[in-house]
Amino acid sequence: MHRMQIVLGFDMETDVGSWTPYYEGLKHGTPVILNILDRHEVTATFFFTGDAARKHPETVRDVKARGHEVGAHTLFHETVGDSLFDIPGMMPVLEEEVPNRLRLCTEWIEQIADMRPVSFRCPRLFGSTAVVNALDALGYVADATYPMFYYRERLRPYHPSREDWTQEGDLRIVELPTFADLSMESKDPYGRDMDQWPLFRTESAQALLRHIDGFVGYCQVRGVEPFLCFYFHPWEFHPMPQGEIHYGEGAVRPDPFIVKNCGPYAAEQLDFLIKTLLDRGAEFVQAQKAAGEA
Numbered sequence: 192m193h194r195m196q197i198v199l200g201f202d203m204e205t206d207v208g209s210w211t212p213y214y215e216g217l218k219h220g221t222p223v224i225l226n227i228l229d230r231h232e233v234t235a236t237f238f239f240t241g242d243a244a245r246k247h248p249e250t251v252r253d254v255k256a257r258g259h260e261v262g263a264h265t266l267f268h269e270t271v272g273d274s275l276f277d278i279p280g281m282m283p284v285l286e287e288e289v290p291n292r293l294r295l296c297t298e299w300i301e302q303i304a305d306m307r308p309v310s311f312r313c314p315r316l317f318g319s320t321a322v323v324n325a326l327d328a329l330g331y332v333a334d335a336t337y338p339m340f341y342y343r344e345r346l347r348p349y350h351p352s353r354e355d356w357t358q359e360g361d362l363r364i365v366e367l368p369t370f371a372d373l374s375m376e377s378k379d380p381y382g383r384d385m386d387q388w389p390l391f392r393t394e395s396a397q398a399l400l401r402h403i404d405g406f407v408g409y410c411q412v413r414g415v416e417p418f419l420c421f422y423f424h425p426w427e428f429h430p431m432p433q434g435e436i437h438y439g440e441g442a443v444r445p446d447p448f449i450v451k452n453c454g455p456y457a458a459e460q461l462d463f464l465i466k467t468l469l470d471r472g473a474e475f476v477q478a479q480k481a482a483g484e485a
């Protein structure tokens with residue numbers, strides 16, 4: 192049996208990611224996740240936006256008290272890295288704003304968690320060279336961002352270059368690639384059909400396991416030990432509104448797949464996924480630990 196290391200990452204943000212200002216999923220979905228993790232005795236990393244931490248400090252404390260890692264996910268889920276595709280109402284912040292925003296986000300979370308976060312993930316997996324340099328300077332040890340479906344090169348944790356975050360270099364921080372099924376032929380201009388998310392709930396844990404098998408096979412023929420970094424969200428474990436969501440001065444209507452099967456179905460599938468991976472001998476570690484071994 193080959194060693195297979197797993198990082199479960201949960202991005203702690205408003206409902207439906209960029210699409211609402213609400214925290215129903217964070218409030219009601221987080222306990223569901225924590226119970227599943229407890230049942231299987233596995234540990235995970237929860238990346239909080241500064242705003243989510245400030246508005247729901249009790250959730251940050253729960254996550255920490257249950258033995259999981261508290262990481263960071265920007266101030267307000269803004270795009271701090273390079274946009275891979277356009278998001279309505281979301282312009283990337285300027286490169287010169289990045290260090291200050293990441294410093295503030297770190298301080299907000301540190302105040303609430305009573306410990307400094309050392310792991311980070313960029314919203315939408317839009318990372319950049321400016322981001323990893325700023326994180327490194329702030330003392331972060333892990334950035335769980337690199338979207339494998341898009342860059343398709345790095346398979347394992349690596350120290351990024353200060354000139355190009357997608358290449359290996361001498362920064363102290365470690366980039367943890369979020370895996371995708373590179374064994375398949377992509378029909379999407381961005382390679383999103385190779386990605387892991389959100390298959391576990393739009394289809395099933397079995398569908399996600401097929402992508403996992405594809406990735407593991409891709410690694411094995413290259414003599415690489417498979418490393419699987421996942422991304423999920425608490426709002427996927429609480430029913431989300433279907434169709435238009437009204438607030439402020441209008442309404443948004445997310446694509447149906449974005450909110451499909453959020454709630455009990457997603458919880459069942461996560462439970463099955465973790466059980467199956469444990470049966471295969473996988474080792475679950477927090478992002479900071481995975482980075483420490485790179």
Ligand SMILES: [Zn+2]
Nearest residue numbers: 202204314315
């Ligand atoms: Zn996010």
